[in-house]
Amino acid sequence: MVVNRRALKRAKGRVTADLCDFLTFPDAADGISDGRDGPFRVRVREFLVRHARLPPPSSILSPSAVASPHLIPWRITFRVGDLEDAVVELNVVEEDVLPSKSIYCDHCRIVDLLDRCVACKYEMGGEDLEVWPYERLEDSTHWLHGVVHANGYGHLLRVNGREGGSKYLTGCDIMGFWDRICKMLHVRKVSVLDVSKKHGMEYRLLHAVTAGHPWYGDWGYRFGAGSFSLTAVAYQKAVETLSNIQLSIFFSHSRTPRTPLQNVIALYRSIADYPLDTLRDLFRYVTRLLHEAHERTKTEHPPRRKLAKASSSVLDSWTNEDVERADNAMVKVLRAVGGSKWVTWRALRGATVRAINSPTLLEHCLKGLGGKATDDGLVVAVRCNAETSAVEYRLEAASNQTTTTRCFPRPSADQLLQDLKFLYDALLNPATMQSYKPQATQKSARSSASNLLDCKQFIKHYDETASNWLPFSQFVLQIWCHVELIDHPKDYTAPPPELLILPITATIADLKQQATRAFQETYLIFRRFQAEQLISDRGDVSDSALVRHILGSTKIAKIRGSCVGDEQRLGQFRMERGLENWIVDCDCGAKDDDGERMMACDTCGVWQHTRCAGISDHDEAPAKFVCKKCICLRKYKGRGSGQMKSNTIGGRCKDETEPSRTRRFGSLTTVR
Numbered sequence: 001m002v003v004n005r006r007a008l009k010r011a012k013g014r015v016t017a018d019l020c021d022f023l024t025f026p027d028a029a030d031g032i033s034d035g036r037d038g039p040f041r042v043r044v045r046e047f048l049v050r051h052a053r054l055p056p057p058s059s060i061l062s063p064s065a066v067a068s069p070h071l072i073p074w075r076i077t078f079r080v081g082d083l084e085d086a087v088v089e090l091n092v093v094e095e096d097v098l099p100s101k102s103i104y105c106d107h108c109r110i111v112d113l114l115d116r117c118v119a120c121k122y123e124m125g126g127e128d129l130e131v132w133p134y135e136r137l138e139d140s141t142h143w144l145h146g147v148v149h150a151n152g153y154g155h156l157l158r159v160n161g162r163e164g165g166s167k168y169l170t171g172c173d174i175m176g177f178w179d180r181i182c183k184m185l186h187v188r189k190v191s192v193l194d195v196s197k198k199h200g201m202e203y204r205l206l207h208a209v210t211a212g213h214p215w216y217g218d219w220g221y222r223f224g225a226g227s228f229s230l231t232a233v234a235y236q237k238a239v240e241t242l243s244n245i246q247l248s249i250f251f252s253h254s255r256t257p258r259t260p261l262q263n264v265i266a267l268y269r270s271i272a273d274y275p276l277d278t279l280r281d282l283f284r285y286v287t288r289l290l291h292e293a294h295e296r297t298k299t300e301h302p303p304r305r306k307l308a309k310a311s312s313s314v315l316d317s318w319t320n321e322d323v324e325r326a327d328n329a330m331v332k333v334l335r336a337v338g339g340s341k342w343v344t345w346r347a348l349r350g351a352t353v354r355a356i357n358s359p360t361l362l363e364h365c366l367k368g369l370g371g372k373a374t375d376d377g378l379v380v381a382v383r384c385n386a387e388t389s390a391v392e393y394r395l396e397a398a399s400n401q402t403t404t405t406r407c408f409p410r411p412s413a414d415q416l417l418q419d420l421k422f423l424y425d426a427l428l429n430p431a432t433m434q435s436y437k438p439q440a441t442q443k444s445a446r447s448s449a450s451n452l453l454d455c456k457q458f459i460k461h462y463d464e465t466a467s468n469w470l471p472f473s474q475f476v477l478q479i480w481c482h483v484e485l486i487d488h489p490k491d492y493t494a495p496p497p498e499l500l501i502l503p504i505t506a507t508i509a510d511l512k513q514q515a516t517r518a519f520q521e522t523y524l525i526f527r528r529f530q531a532e533q534l535i536s537d538r539g540d541v542s543d544s545a546l547v548r549h550i551l552g553s554t555k556i557a558k559i560r561g562s563c564v565g566d567e568q569r570l571g572q573f574r575m576e577r578g579l580e581n582w583i584v585d586c587d588c589g590a591k592d593d594d595g596e597r598m599m600a601c602d603t604c605g606v607w608q609h610t611r612c613a614g615i616s617d618h619d620e621a622p623a624k625f626v627c628k629k630c631i632c633l634r635k636y637k638g639r640g641s642g643q644m645k646s647n648t649i650g651g652r653c654k655d656e657t658e659p660s661r662t663r664r665f666g667s668l669t670t671v672r
Helices: 040-053 169-184 202-212 215-219 231-242 258-272 279-299 311-317 320-338 345-354 359-368 413-427 439-453 462-468 508-522 546-552 567-572 628-637
Strands: 001-003 071-079 086-095 121-125 144-149 153-159 187-191 222-225 379-385 388-399 457-461 478-485 498-503 529-535 556-564 598-600 607-609
Touching: 040 169, 040 508, 071 279, 144 169, 153 169, 169 215, 187 462, 202 215, 202 231, 202 439, 215 457, 222 231, 222 320, 231 439, 258 279, 258 345, 258 359, 258 388, 258 413, 279 413, 320 359, 320 388, 345 359, 345 388, 388 529, 457 462, 478 508, 478 529, 478 546, 498 508, 508 529, 508 546, 508 556, 546 556
Parallel strands: 001 121, 153 187, 478 556
Antiparallel strands: 001 086, 001 144, 071 086, 086 121, 121 144, 144 153, 187 457, 222 457, 379 388, 478 498, 529 556, 598 607
């Protein structure tokens, strides 16, 4: 699936009101849910017949189309809300995998979908259909690109929102559409490789700290597979360790000048309307301010100022006379400074802390000091100094309010973004993280941040709610059908069950027929599959027996069958990962390909990560490489006697020696 804007010259004649709304599709008004049931392979065909249209004959007869007869393109046009002339197009390409140049799925290879049989594909996206389905599948400018196999297992490959060039749609709009359409089509599992960046920062790291999960987690995506043998437990531990680091450790009790990092942290702790105690509190608050600043820019209406949450409790503890006395003490300090000099929050607080004798009351009054008027016509002005990251105060005439504000200040959007990047580099990015004490905490933070960056594969299990796909009906049977091959090849793994919808009067013969058709349509390995026997506790069951009488209340059936005369296909297409039989045994504990760069030992042929072998990701792999185990064997067996047969070519990386497994879609950078 790919989504992008459609050339408006083709949409001018259309009445956009007749189009479905991208922001809400599918909803009840679109008539999708009424009477629509069944698994993905059924739902997607019904969806295309109901909403999609084929391209014009001119494009079907084009040279690129003739050269790719296994691709069937469909397109659907949507309006975007009530915006005039805002039209986007969804393009769906149905692919017959057998004649395709790419039979196997590289994305299934590195997530928890490795052992599925090769299935047909539906690629969904958007571009001009005269050329797109045949020549531009690898284009990185699509707003949305996803692949779903006929068995309902899929991969979200790309989401490009505003920062990716979308004029009308945000990343949240696009993800909302993708999630709704996956639910409507009864997709079973979807994986995503999260290498997204936001303002140049690794967003999976930043969002994990602020929200406890990646951005995709807002739509139910959870940890799927970690690189370097990282587990879900290790991921969650890294999130909690990094997020809960106390900000107090960055402030010493010495009187040495503050560092830039301390100044920035102190700025946001001073202007926040609730306590900022941890890294999560800090980054969550800064990102919230940045979001509000962008919203303010879009609406061009400043938001109403919110009072500090502590205001009511402070006023309950202190009288109006106490607040007035504190305000007068701070104004007295500003008068003593005089002139046009600004006084920082820290200096004003230090000068009045003894007179006020209550840190809580002092913090409250500092936040409300801006705009206070004196008896002689002066007003307290307050500003946020972007150069020093400090809140500053001074007294000035009431008429001189052009460059300052009477309200408590908020940093500008530019300053917020600059501070966010600074804090990210100083506190989150393991490559640029500043040193601080205690060293054990800093070491733990760096390790946790690295682990979060090494967790890129996330999965949403739509099939966890599969029982809610279909409402109960007394007129149909909903059967999850498992198949078992009579003569299956070595290392064969059975495919996941397929959902069959049968009438209440269906017989065992009908069940076999539907099972045969379902698995033939879904998997290449089963193109010649024939269901022969229902595996039942009752032994052999007559084909004329009713399914409901044999299965009773259970919704699971096991069918035994064979693929006649198709032994070669059984071996070739039994798994999406392909026929390659590599051995991974890395020091980190990895036993299979996880998508990270690897190289093979020239002696034993075993693959391991280049990083684990001490080679930086930015450096090229050596021309020759011998692993530690083989080096040790050579020392014990002596030169020449310990040589083992080489299974690889010159220590080169896996992506270099096996080009057939290079990712088809290149870099999957997601930009919002």
